Structures are given as structure tokens and as C-alpha cells.
Amino acid sequence: MNNTTDVLIIGGGIMGLTSAWRLAQAGVKVTLFESRSCGSGASSAALGALWPASSLVNAPLQNLHRKSLWEFEAFTKELADFSGKPVPFxxxxxxxxxxxxxxxxxxxxxxxxxxxxxxxxxxxxxxxxxxxxxxxxxxxxxxxxxxxxxxxxxxxxVAVDGLLAALIEACRKAGVVLKENCAVQQLQGDGGSITGAMAGGEVYAAGAVLVAAGVHSNHLGFELRQRAPIKxxxxxxxxxxxxxxxxxxxxxxxxxxxxxxxxxxxxxxxxxxxxxxxxxxxxxxxxxxxxxxxxxxxxxxxxxxxxxxxxxxxxxGPNKKPVLGPMPNKRGLYVAGGHFKVGIGMAPMTGKLMAQMITTGKVPGEAMPFVPAAAEAALLA
Structure with missing residues (x-):
């Protein structure tokens, strides 16, 4: 069995699935682990209301959220065409x-x-x-x-059940390996880098690991709880x-x-x-x-x-803001989560940004306020 992949994603909710699809579209080999069935966690509980933040507020989160909402209709059309499944919008x-x-x-x-x-x-x-x-x-x-x-x-x-079903099918069609009902027990690596994860008693090697496990993200280690706390x-x-x-x-x-x-x-x-x-x-x-x-x-x-x-x-996340990007001092480890009430609406931009950060190793300016180091600083402020 080949337990090697380019990117290993932990979590099959809206953030994990969207990031996996965008990475696979870029030619990246992706394996996604979900402890239950994909789309069965917090994502499935969302109501699908997509309304923009106040037009009088131009802080980084509100700007990124609106940008994602403006792209949402095109995102659902692309997803429906690719997956062959309807996404009611x-x-x-x-x-x-x-x-x-x-x-x-x-x-x-x-x-x-x-x-x-x-x-x-x-x-x-x-x-x-x-x-x-x-x-x-x-x-x-x-x-x-x-x-x-x-x-x-x-x-x-947007009909959230249709959105999730289409994302799951899009991931499969793009070549993402979906391992459902398979929980990740721990991350693998040395002191300065993450090289994979252990799941189902087997070790899986990866060039990068993206933790998108929602409220369970912090169960995977002290550094995630400290620098990317998600409650x-x-x-x-x-x-x-x-x-x-x-x-x-x-x-x-x-x-x-x-x-x-x-x-x-x-x-x-x-x-x-x-x-x-x-x-x-x-x-x-x-x-x-x-x-x-x-x-x-x-x-x-x-x-x-x-x-x-x-x-x-x-x-x-801290101050009700998401945590997006690479973990400091842990090469190869990325986080996407903590979106509070705007997770569904933020999915198009989150998937795009995570794929960009993982494939290029660079953090776009619009994502800088949400990297784990910024989240840690917010806790200490």
C-alpha cells in the first residue's frame, strides 16, 4: 500500500473539501481523512444564508468575507459543472x-x-x-x-446539503483520496517539521499537512491549541x-x-x-x-x-476570526478553521488561499491577518 501523498488534509467539512478540490485542480496529490463521513460535522448544521458584512466596516475579515460572497455564484456554477451535481443557489x-x-x-x-x-x-x-x-x-x-x-x-x-454533496463528488472526480471513518490519531514529524500523520494504525507520509478539523483541530497537539486555538x-x-x-x-x-x-x-x-x-x-x-x-x-x-x-x-477562532495559513516553527503544517458564523460564505476564498499558500509557500497579503502567529498575538493582546 502506498501511504505517501503530496498533501494530507485532516477534516472533511467545507474547508477541508474546498481546499482539497482546489489543490487537486492544481495537480497536487491529496489524501483527506475524516473521522466520520465527509460533510457530517459543523458544515452540515449551517443554514446557508449568505449575507455580506456591514458596508461601513472595512476590516480584513469583512473585506475577505465580502470578496468570497461576490465569488460565490460563480463558485457554485463551476462546482456544479465539475461534479455533475446541482448546487441550489x-x-x-x-x-x-x-x-x-x-x-x-x-x-x-x-x-x-x-x-x-x-x-x-x-x-x-x-x-x-x-x-x-x-x-x-x-x-x-x-x-x-x-x-x-x-x-x-x-x-x-445556498442549499448546504447540495453544496457538500457536490464538493465530495468534485473531490473524487479530481482524484482526491477520501478516507472516511478514519480518524487521525497524531501528527508525525520531528521538532521543526511535520511530515505526515498516523491514522488507523498506519503512518502516512506527506509533503504538507492541512488541519481543517473544525472544533477538533486542537486535539492534535499543544502547538495547535496554543497558536491556532479553535473553540x-x-x-x-x-x-x-x-x-x-x-x-x-x-x-x-x-x-x-x-x-x-x-x-x-x-x-x-x-x-x-x-x-x-x-x-x-x-x-x-x-x-x-x-x-x-x-x-x-x-x-x-x-x-x-x-x-x-x-x-x-x-x-x-480568537476574537471570532478564522485561522488560516502555515504554523510558525512547524514546516509543512497548515491550519484552516475558526470561521465562526461565516464558514460557508468564506469557503470559496479559503479554499483558494489555502491551495495558493501550500503550493507556493507564500502567504498572500489578504491572508496575513489570519495566520496562526496573528491568532496567537490576538490572544496575548
Whole structure:
């Protein structure tokens, strides 16, 4: 058995799969290990809402996230063509309900900046603020506040199950060796470099190792825990189903957001529970919060069928920023993870950047704020 590969990837979620596909497209021999089935972890718990960060914030993370979102439609088309599997994607926009005069003024500032600076991905303005009266006219199914709402026409949504299925198939077609239900026990190497990993009692040699194991990344060694700390933040969600679709855009109301699909399904999210540790169970409190918020936002959902509840553990880096790039003082070891709530949206750029860093050995400027050394510095600040 040949246990040698160019790049060994640990983790078969959205980051591991996207990075594996991009590396394989560049002619790199890739072997990916997943302790369960690919796409079964935090990635599968995501709701697929793709909305850009505030147009008034131009920090490195927000800029990179928006860049990734602007590429997302082309990414899904390329992926669908390559894999032969559909990747349902819709740019139907998002309505955010405003709760004060201050929020309305801020929303108008955001709308002006978005219209001035964002690309023209669809017809009409990138963003606008509507009065309560206009909002009720356009969206009679929503319980509108007196302050109206902000409509972001650049927001989109992707079916996460379809996205993951297409990535798995794309990896196979590109020649990636997928080793599912095969956990990596430990990394292999000497003091200054990583040369592979042990999995299933066998040693696999590799020119580079990419750790993309989400909340389990830090289990692979002290240096990962110290320089690339990724912690779980639990999020609960649920799925409702109506006979006919009630809403046609993503709706955000405070901490509640609704992601509707044309067949009457409505995904409802989400809680944010940083102290839950590795507990991924649903709670009465969490489900009640989501149900009450959904019905308060869209009263017609009171008669919807509750089809499913679930919870996921969001991999979260220091200061809720991802960790991307080479580990300092460990030649051949790379990390990609900790994206918190923007992992699905960041997948196109993360896969591209990780493939670029591993094949060239150089860190692009837009990735510099997220390298492990920067993450360690953030902890010490």
C-alpha cells in the first residue's frame, strides 16, 4: 500500500473539501481523512444564508468575507459543472427589521455605502431602507416594526446539503483520496517539521499537512491549541414546513433569521451558546426561543409543521476570526478553521488561499491577518 501523498488534509467539512478540490485542480496529490463521513460535522448544521458584512466596516475579515460572497455564484456554477451535481443557489435578498430611529439611520448609511461601493451582481440597488408602510405592502406576511426595514439585494442563500454533496463528488472526480471513518490519531514529524500523520494504525507520509478539523483541530497537539486555538460555539436551529411558501427573502429580526425555500421549507436560526462546550443537543429553551421568534416575525408560521431540530458546534477562532495559513516553527503544517458564523460564505476564498499558500509557500497579503502567529498575538493582546 502506498501511504505517501503530496498533501494530507485532516477534516472533511467545507474547508477541508474546498481546499482539497482546489489543490487537486492544481495537480497536487491529496489524501483527506475524516473521522466520520465527509460533510457530517459543523458544515452540515449551517443554514446557508449568505449575507455580506456591514458596508461601513472595512476590516480584513469583512473585506475577505465580502470578496468570497461576490465569488460565490460563480463558485457554485463551476462546482456544479465539475461534479455533475446541482448546487441550489438563489440571490433573493434579505430583509432586516429595524427596531429604532438610530437603527434606521444606521441602515440608511449602510445602504448608501453599499450602493456606492459594492459590485452590481443583480438589477436594482445593492441595498435600500423601506418605510414601515412600504415594507408591509411588499412583505405582508412579515410582522413589521414602526421603523421599517433594510433590504439587502446582494444577500443570497445556498442549499448546504447540495453544496457538500457536490464538493465530495468534485473531490473524487479530481482524484482526491477520501478516507472516511478514519480518524487521525497524531501528527508525525520531528521538532521543526511535520511530515505526515498516523491514522488507523498506519503512518502516512506527506509533503504538507492541512488541519481543517473544525472544533477538533486542537486535539492534535499543544502547538495547535496554543497558536491556532479553535473553540466550539453551539448553535441550535430548526426546520419548518408550510403547504405554500409564505416568505420569499431571508428575514432577520434581531437574533432570529428565517431562510425560506420555494417548496415551503423555512430554516430558522439560531442560538449562540459559547459556554455549551461540546454539547450538541437541542434544549427546550433553545427550541422555544427559535419557535417564538419565528412566529413573532412571521405569524403565518404558527401553523407550520416542525420537521426537524438540530444543533451544531461552530469552530471559532480568537476574537471570532478564522485561522488560516502555515504554523510558525512547524514546516509543512497548515491550519484552516475558526470561521465562526461565516464558514460557508468564506469557503470559496479559503479554499483558494489555502491551495495558493501550500503550493507556493507564500502567504498572500489578504491572508496575513489570519495566520496562526496573528491568532496567537490576538490572544496575548
Amino acid at each position: 438563489m440571490r433573493r435578498g434579505r430583509v432586516e427589521l429595524l427596531n429604532s430611529d438610530k437603527a434606521k439611520a444606521h441602515g440608511e448609511q449602510e445602504a448608501a455605502a453599499a450602493c456606492a461601493n459594492w459590485p452590481q451582481l443583480s438589477a436594482g440597488p445593492a441595498m435600500e431602507v423601506l418605510s414601515a408602510e412600504e415594507l408591509r405592502r411588499q412583505f405582508p406576511e412579515i410582522n413589521v416594526s414602526p421603523f421599517g426595514g433594510q433590504v439587502c439585494h446582494r444577500s443570497a442563500q 466550539p460555539v453551539k448553535g441550535q436551529a430548526l426546520l419548518l414546513k408550510t403547504a405554500e411558501p409564505l416568505i420569499h427573502k431571508i428575514v432577520k429580526n434581531g437574533l432570529i433569521f428565517l431562510v425560506p425555500w420555494p417548496d415551503g421549507r423555512v430554516l430558522v436560526g439560531s442560538t449562540t451558546e459559547p459556554d455549551a462546550g461540546f454539547d450538541s443537543s437541542n434544549t427546550v429553551e433553545g427550541v422555544s426561543f427559535l419557535l417564538n421568534g419565528a412566529v413573532q416575525t412571521c405569524p403565518g408560521l404558527a401553523s407550520a409543521r416542525l420537521e426537524r431540530t438540530w444543533a451544531g458546534l461552530r469552530p471559532t
